[in-house]
Amino acid sequence: MTSKNTPALRFPGFETPWKPTAISALLEKQSVPVDVDIAQSYRQIGVRSHGKGIFHKDSVSGAELGDKRVFHVVPGALVVNIVFAWEQAVALTTEAEAGFVASHRFPMFTEKGDNSYLPFLRHMFLTKRGKLLLEMASPGGAGRNKTLGQLEFMKLKPVVPTRTEQKKIADAIDAVDLKLDALAAKQAALERFKAGLMQKLFRQQLRFTQDDGAAFQNWEEKRLGDVFTWVKTNSLSREFLTYDGGLIQNIHYGDIHTKFRALFRQSAENVPFIAPNSGLKTFSEEEYCQIGDVVIADASEDFADIGKAIEIVEVSERSLVAGLHTYIARGVVAEVRPRRIHGGNPVG
Secondary structure, X not given: OOOOOOOOOOOOOOOOOOEEXXXXXXXXXXXXXXXXXXXXXXXXXXXXXXXXXXXXXXXXXXXXXXXXXXXXXXXXXXXXXXXXXXXXOEEEOOHHHOOOEEEOOXXXXXXXXOOOOHHHHHHHHOOHHHHHHHHHOOOOOXXXXXXXXXXXXHHOOOXXXXXHHHHHHHHHHHHHHHHHHHHHHHHHHHHHHHXXXXXXHHOOOXXXXXXXXXXXXXXXXXXXXXXXXXXXXXXXXXXXXXOOOOOOEEEOHHHHHHOOOOEEEHHHOOOOEEOHHHOOOOOOHHHOOOOOOEEEEOOOOOHHHOOOEEEEEEOOOOOEEEOOOEEEEEEOOOOOOOEOOOOOOOEO
């Protein structure tokens, strides 16, 4: 029978119930004081909140440390930032931190006996339940008054499996993290490639050819009004929008800033509907968004984001409009006329 503390989803071969176990039975504190030499230089570590890992501070001299208590960083330890533990400022030290020092605000812990596996405990503290445990051991108000009590920390009783199962779970999560890191690196490389490609294309250092191999016409300088026509939008605020369903979806400028992709596909985006109490019942044919429309936000709390835009690349017929603080720029089908370039032959 499954214990109430044991998760329903487990790797095959594990049947031992999970048990509430005191941190004092899982971890052993490591404190190796540094005898500071005023003539030496030292590098300290810091621990970011929300599981973002360790960072390295600039070197300081022993004289600058003064009478500050510092300790040798122990590679392969769980380290906690006691000031921001309630924000999940926990991490694992590695050989990259060998030779570094840390203040008393960064206690370090190693595995005690055969009861714990540090990567598992780190992942556990990054869950909602783990955050609650850290908050329980961090009394006080918000911010710097909410400091982790180390005695209270050692008394916490997370529910944990055997060390063997801890390792199996942590290894699986770490494998996913490695895949995510690889995908993030690939995305970053593609974004750099895209930026370079756009620069060359818009500077006309790189030109495409037509399907038959012929060159495209030379670029022309035109007024924006000769390229786009402006389509009427509505002025509905958030209070007149709903996610409970409806007939017509409405693009709000805030969503352009925060969540919509640059290439907007209606079926892939979470777009609110116009609520029944909005007062808007009908729209003209031209007010509905069409493929190729560019929807531009004309307001933002951040000045640099004014003018952020999305392009409609997929949309159902007569199902989407744009609202408050937006413009719709719709392409104009230009009349094709012969013209001369530097005295050459007319080009269509």
